[in-house]
Amino acid sequence: MKIIALNKKATYDFSILEKYEAGIVLLGSEVKSIRANRVNLRDSFIKIIKGEAFLFEAHISTLGTTNMHYKPDEKRPRKLLLHKKEIDKLYGKSQVGGFSIVALKLYFNTRNKAKLEIALAKGKNLHDKRESLKEKIQNREIAQSLKEFSRR
Template identity: 45%
Template sequence: MAKRHSKNQNLMAQNRKARHDYSILQTYEAGMVLKGTEIKSIRAHRVNLKDGFARIRNGQAYLENVHISPYAEGNIYNVNPRRDRKLLLHKREIHRMADAVQKKGITLVPLKIYIKHGFAKVLIGVAKGKHEYDKRAAIKKRAEKREVARYMKHY
């Protein structure tokens, strides 16, 4: 019987700050064009999404400013860790993303990188930046929810 992998085992990197700083309006799953030893670094969880973003150029989507550390045993086959990586999406998805980004305050943010059926995938979120008061309200709402759950647990 084949081993079943949970989602947490396949999760390679996550941008937790993105959900705090942005309201995610819609998400898209995209493949990435990787070179050489980059997939080995991703499988070793050597990825940083913190400052990353996606951009549409010439009808193609690119993942920019995402740091994939050079593979330790890769020597001459390693590439620039912050290079732009092409995203593999359907043309209509790229058009939808491009239309969304035209609006003020909307950006494309990588939310997580994971392995699916042996291929590295990135979850791209169409996001709108939150104001400081929105962030405080979200924190307050989360605390209230936790308090209610704690109360309900005893009864």
């Protein structure tokens, strides 16, 4: 599995509850751009419209080798491929109590298909963000001390 893009901001701003793997409908030039790591998922989100899931605000820039007459919009909505039950479950939970659906990472699976990992998430408050930063710093210090101890 080759990870192309990560959305680090999503894990900072949201607490992740459930993860799903979704296929993504792309054009040929977009696949080439993804293989060249020209993707940004920073402010992307997923909306469910008329029973179909769409990815919004994901930036896939075009390559210089793309045909001049046909350049797709870099931030166009892209359809996600999910099972009907998954879409219904996500839609039901996203309508209740401040839950959001966010994109976490874009990668190619073993069959060279572009996949998007999405998650049902709940927004963090400021004090939750501070707690996660403290926890991250503590884990880093523990790892460093273990590394130093193993050198001796």
